[in-house]
Amino acid sequence: MVFGMFEKLKRILREVVDVVTTKQISVKEFDEKYADKLIIDLVESDVALPVAEEIVSELRSTISNIRVRRGIDVQEYLRNEIKRIIRQVFRNVGSIDLENELKKRNLTIIVFLGVNGVGKTTTIAKLGYRFRKLGYRPLFVAADTFRAGAQEQLKEHGKRLGIPVFSRPYGTDPAAVVYDSIVFAKQNKFDIILVDTAGRMHTDIDLMDELRKIIRVGKPHYKILVVDALTGNDAVEQAKLFNDKIGVDGVIVTKLDADVKGGTILSVVHTIRKPVLYIGVGQKYEDLRRFDVDWLIDTLI
Ligand SMILES: Nc1nc2c(ncn2[C@@H]2O[C@H](COP(=O)(O)OP(=O)(O)OP(=O)(O)O)[C@@H](O)[C@H]2O)c(=O)[nH]1
Ligand SMILES: [Mg+2]
Numbered sequence: 158m159v160f161g162m163f164e165k166l167k168r169i170l171r172e173v174v175d176v177v178t179t180k181q182i183s184v185k186e187f188d189e190k191y192a193d194k195l196i197i198d199l200v201e202s203d204v205a206l207p208v209a210e211e212i213v214s215e216l217r218s219t220i221s222n223i224r225v226r227r228g229i230d231v232q233e234y235l236r237n238e239i240k241r242i243i244r245q246v247f248r249n250v251g252s253i254d255l256e257n258e259l260k261k262r263n264l265t266i267i268v269f270l271g272v273n274g275v276g277k278t279t280t281i282a283k284l285g286y287r288f289r290k291l292g293y294r295p296l297f298v299a300a301d302t303f304r305a306g307a308q309e310q311l312k313e314h315g316k317r318l319g320i321p322v323f324s325r326p327y328g329t330d331p332a333a334v335v336y337d338s339i340v341f342a343k344q345n346k347f348d349i350i351l352v353d354t355a356g357r358m359h360t361d362i363d364l365m366d367e368l369r370k371i372i373r374v375g376k377p378h379y380k381i382l383v384v385d386a387l388t389g390n391d392a393v394e395q396a397k398l399f400n401d402k403i404g405v406d407g408v409i410v411t412k413l414d415a416d417v418k419g420g421t422i423l424s425v426v427h428t429i430r431k432p433v434l435y436i437g438v439g440q441k442y443e444d445l446r447r448f449d450v451d452w453l454i455d456t457l458i
Pocket of ligand 2: 277278279307310353
């Protein structure tokens with residue numbers, strides 16, 4: 158992992174703790190000198206504006222509490238409060254333990270959504286690797302039948318991992334590919350279907366219409382949105398769009414290994430209120446981790 162993951166957000170939070178601890182600032186001083194700058198700094202670290210405002214407003218009441226509570230370890234108190242504030246973003250978003258869910262049925266169908274380049278195909282390969290290690294039999298499905306090379310990329314991963322790839326000639330209706338793949342998976346006793354979809358449309362068919370058709374026909378158990386941590390606000394906009402147009406059950410955030418800012422996960426979760434299931438932390442098959450709020454909080458503070 159690259160040194161400096163989330164460095165920007167970490168530094169901002171560290172500075173807040175330092176200022177409040179050493180200067181013992183009042184709420185008035187905080188409002189006048191720090192609050193606005195803090196919001197801007199947070200937004201520049203990919204923390205969405207409503208989340209940044211919430212953090213600053215909570216911090217404000219924390220500072221006013223410090224004055225009342227004499228004899229406490231201010232630094233310790235502040236750090237715990239910041240942890241609590243961040244944890245709050247994840248309250249009531251639910252969770253999906255995919256690895257446990259797989260046990261519940263013979264065949265689990267998962268469709269991966271996301272714009273081009275976010276890391277859908279790579280993430281599917283990583284998950285296939287992971288599930289197979291757990292003893293399952295995954296099948297990859299190439300449902301991007303438009304972009305030249307899309308199927309080959311998935312097949313290359315399949316070959317390396319020894320995981321079969323279901324595909325049909327380019328130009329085939331992706332929903333038909335998914336339908337046929339389910340029949341095939343049932344006949345051949347696969348446990349999991351991982352469907353790779355297009356991130357961009359090369360014809361005048363609307364991508365969202367096509368994805369909706371895939372969902373209608375494939376009736377997946379999970380619709381997982383993949384977003385790229387490095388894209389910050391774009392990731393938030395994509396999350397909103399896909400969740401509104403198609404419905405998202407959970408999110409995978411990729412490229413965190415290269416993310417020096419750190420706010421994307423907070424912003425996406427706060428915006429669509431859906432859980433992050435996994436995070437991508439590199440380009441190797443092992444570089445996928447289950448997302449854990451405590452890990453994020455401990456990394457940030
Ligand atoms: N550093 C890093 N790179 C990643 C990660 N996940 C994916 N990538 C890289 O991101 C690039 C794009 O990944 P793809 O999996 O091809 O993206 P995609 O969403 O399938 O793209 P389209 O098929 O064009 O829609 C590749 O170079 C991947 O190696 C990650 O967690 N960390
Ligand atoms: Mg792809």
